[in-house]
Amino acid sequence: MISEVRHKAALAQEAAATMNRLSTEQKNTALLHMADALLTEQTAIIEANGLDLARGREQGTSPSLLDRLALNGERIEAIAEGLRQIVALPDPVGELLEKFDRPNGLKVEKIRVPLGVIGMIYEARPNVTVDAAGLCLKTGNCVVLRGGSAAIESNRKIVEVLKNALAATDMPAEAIQLIEDSDRASVNEMLKLNGLLDVVIPRGGASLIRNVVENATVPVIETGAGVCHTFIDGSANYGMAEEIAFNAKVQRPSVCNSMETLIVHEAFAERHLAALAGRFVEAGVELRGDEKSRRLVEGAKPATEEDYRTEYNDYILNIRIVDSLEDALDHIRHYGTKHSECIVTEDAANAERFVQEVDAAAVYHNASTRFTDGFEFGFGAEIGISTQKLHARGPMGLPALTSTKFRIYGNGQIRG
Amino acid sequence: MISEVRHKAALAQEAAATMNRLSTEQKNTALLHMADALLTEQTAIIEANGLDLARGREQGTSPSLLDRLALNGERIEAIAEGLRQIVALPDPVGELLEKFDRPNGLKVEKIRVPLGVIGMIYEARPNVTVDAAGLCLKTGNCVVLRGGSAAIESNRKIVEVLKNALAATDMPAEAIQLIEDSDRASVNEMLKLNGLLDVVIPRGGASLIRNVVENATVPVIETGAGVCHTFIDGSANYGMAEEIAFNAKVQRPSVCNSMETLIVHEAFAERHLAALAGRFVEAGVELRGDEKSRRLVEGAKPATEEDYRTEYNDYILNIRIVDSLEDALDHIRHYGTKHSECIVTEDAANAERFVQEVDAAAVYHNASTRFTDGFEFGFGAEIGISTQKLHARGPMGLPALTSTKFRIYGNGQIRG
Structure with missing residues (x-):
């Protein structure tokens, strides 16, 4: 039987094929729908969050972790406002980065394109669920979310709300996937899903990041440790x-x-x-x-x-x-x-x-x-701070969530 | 006891600290010295290559592989010419990519810097030894070379010649390291050398690349397969x-x-x-x-x-x-x-x-x-064709061998 991780990554990969055809306006409309839906459905979200908090308290979770996990009206408003700020950011997809003609007449263009499907692995902070989805969708990517199991009820309800919001827009609801399997094995399966995930971004403490860096065969953007x-x-x-x-x-x-x-x-x-x-x-x-x-x-x-x-x-x-x-x-x-x-x-x-x-x-x-922070540098929201040298370094704005593609126009050129 | 791989990567990492201070002229002078030395020492190089060829023939290596391995005066001239072409390419290091002022008065610059130390893992093609060294050094990087064991005598002599050539220049000879240990374990050790290698680039057949992608914890630029x-x-x-x-x-x-x-x-x-x-x-x-x-x-x-x-x-x-x-x-x-x-x-x-x-x-x-080729796109020499979406995609010119750094100038700004 196909696993949840593989199944959902494949759905995201399929949706990715249509995502890069969406205009900036279509993407922004979808993000605004998502922001509105979070507010409309805040009671249900706070209720689901209550289940996570109750379980956390039973299990003796520390007050500071419970505080990171907790949602209320004010926090949901701030999360929705984060989505509206992403709407206001310029869309990097489609940007013409280079253009040159070759002596043989070939016209070459290098343009920004979405990365494809991004795997996000993070801890029990429900705000990351929305932030990551918003940043990925704005850049034409699909996202497979794997948050900490301590926030599973909150994440399930939030993702349900976001997907329902997409139903009324041009963006495929399958662009957002949530892995519900709380077993650590589901993380490790994601890390080896070459071909279905184009990149994995870990956000969290040192041990989470170490596990991703040590076990991933999918390309990783490492974020985190600062001495x-x-x-x-x-x-x-x-x-x-x-x-x-x-x-x-x-x-x-x-x-x-x-x-x-x-x-x-x-x-x-x-x-x-x-x-x-x-x-x-x-x-x-x-x-x-x-x-x-x-x-x-x-x-x-x-x-x-x-x-x-x-x-x-x-x-x-x-x-x-x-x-x-x-x-x-x-x-x-x-x-x-x-x-x-x-x-x-x-x-x-x-x-x-x-x-x-x-x-x-x-x-x-x-x-x-x-x-050293995306907001402080004026990038708007940030997906994290890259501590590696490849692809992106330091605070990552929206362009860090894109790749490039060469388009070459000819009139019959062949290689001699 | 410290392994050859770890020892040499550490030497390269140490040399890397001085490499990014070299001017374009200093780097070009070193590359021209290297090109001259290959020609001066071509008899010795061809002799060493003869040992590899003889061993290959004994072991029943296929004629096409022997052909890729073989060096002669003409091929060494072409390899030296490759270095001279790298001299003619613009130096991406130090390029100012972005510059902006923040409302609080901070002045932010984003500039290109070397990646640091690049691990090259490749097969029995001695020309890759010189190409890779030339491209890495031009971009201010150090390089740890691990070529196929079938070319070990050729590579040993070539690297000796190149390092001797550097002795007369401002570039540290330790910027080039050759792993001589022919055991596969030395490759696998390189792949996990986070902190000493900043990136690993595999060049070769599907199985070599698969091994690197599956086992590396160091960030990889995947090159290769095309259907x-x-x-x-x-x-x-x-x-x-x-x-x-x-x-x-x-x-x-x-x-x-x-x-x-x-x-x-x-x-x-x-x-x-x-x-x-x-x-x-x-x-x-x-x-x-x-x-x-x-x-x-x-x-x-x-x-x-x-x-x-x-x-x-x-x-x-x-x-x-x-x-x-x-x-x-x-x-x-x-x-x-x-x-x-x-x-x-x-x-x-x-x-x-x-x-x-x-x-x-x-x-x-x-x-x-x-x-789809670095020369055909006008990038000059290429280090390979990236088939991943992260960092670089398609033919990679010199900028693909660089990272970036933010420089921030203030006058006492603190965060509120």
Whole structure:
């Protein structure tokens, strides 16, 4: 018997053939229908979500996870508004990227086309179900959704609502598929569905992403892990450096673009580190330091090799003192995950060298690493932040969900 | 003990940190040194190649494989000339792709950067060793080469010559690494070297590529398989259709962009198919057909489902008669590998529909599919033809060997 995963991916692949013929207007109409339907059906959605929440509470799920899972009228309104924002974004499909004539008379065009069918693998956040569907459909893709089993009732109802909404539009309802099988095996089957899935995008914690990267034979866009650094150079403006470092750690420690290690030039450290460290401690940040910094920062624990490699996503910060820009670059090369890195300095040559040499998706001079984000970059919604170098790197806007195609027009050319 | 693969990939990764600082001129100088050294050392290279050839003959290697392996003065001159052509190509690294200011004053730039370290896995063609090294170095990448064991003596000498040539330049000799371990396990180790290899590119036959796609955890650019079709519409110009179909099959059947199945509209078939089939038979092509075409084509065997899915790379052709454009599109959707597809027609609406709806890297109107090639598209040398939708699709020029990086310039911005 054919599995649920294979069956639904095949339905999506079939629908994909008609998706790339839809105009921008047809796609936007469908997205607006979806947004309206979420509001009309919000009572039913909140009811289904209640079942997930009750089961979660029974199973002793942590309050923070329950909070991520919970839906109410306000949150559904925000999710619907997300779809309307996607409507407002320019449609990348059909964009002419290159056009050239060859000496033999062939006319070649390179245009943007949908990727085809995108597999989304994520955790128990029902908002991702709608966001991902909206972004994929806007770019003419079909989507196979596999959310965490803790949100299954919510996702089932949401996808039912979205598919019903599509029935009144030109977009095939089969463009959205939800995998309901909660067994981990259904994820692993998706990962090997070459020919039916064109790409898999994981969104979630480190272990979810590791499983996808390690087991997928379908091409993957890896998103996630960030061990981000802020380097305060000897010449940094003290006030600016303090604000940037504090913001990078404390404004939202749980996200991938927050700072995990503060690197400080010794000239700066001697005059200002104790004060800055005090501010972190006041904000509830646990400090771990190298030998030099522990002489200046009272109460800091020793930082281990392992600490320097860890994405805490929490109120914990490593501090390291260096005596040159080179040492800071070395540390970042050695321990960084190539996500977001920052130098705070008034020295233009040091800034340029840092920005040039650091190999990361986003490199900052005098600004917080927290800006690595699709909304902050002005891309509108984002499908995630790519931490790989292939296809897309950093915050991914709609073009990251497209591929290209060459169209070649001739008048009988053959190869000699 | 650290393995050869891990050791050499780490050396390459270390060298990669300095590679992106090289100017175009420094890189071109290094490439010209490499070209000169190949000619200066050609006697030694031909000698080493002789050892591979002798071993191949002893082991009963086929004449066609021995021919691909063999080097002589003329071939080495052609390989060196290939490097000089790479020098003449524009350097994509450093190109400013996007630049925008945000309302908060952040200045964002998106620029092209090298991928980092590229793993090349290929068969016993020593020319690929030089081509791949040249293309990777021009784009500021380091390369870890793992060629077929049948060419190991040739590759060892070639890489020695290239690395010695680099010693006199600004480019680190460690930018080129050759894996000498001939065990298959060394390939499989490369495929899982996340963090040390940024991408793996396989070049070779179906089984080599399948092994890479199925086992790699490092991101892959898949190249290869093409089950390409030519559809002759009812309104096609007969002479043009015959030339295009004949060229697509016979000019070089062994390559991925050659035709495997000819689809013919019945209006065309009744008047012209017998004559066209005769020309194929005369050229030594074995014909396999559906029921309708076998009534018109004497001696054609029945084509099976399996035949329609097979990349023959040989003098074998399937023929299928359809009574509509829809049926042709259905056949291609069902059996095609999304490589190169062609319609021959004088009907502009049918042409546009075909070019729009067929999902393939290259879609042709009135020209042979044999043009899907980096040289033919004017990209200069090519690293391969991507058959995936992620990152690059179709013939890959130098930009396919790059990634991007965001540089963000602020004056103290923090996130609210």
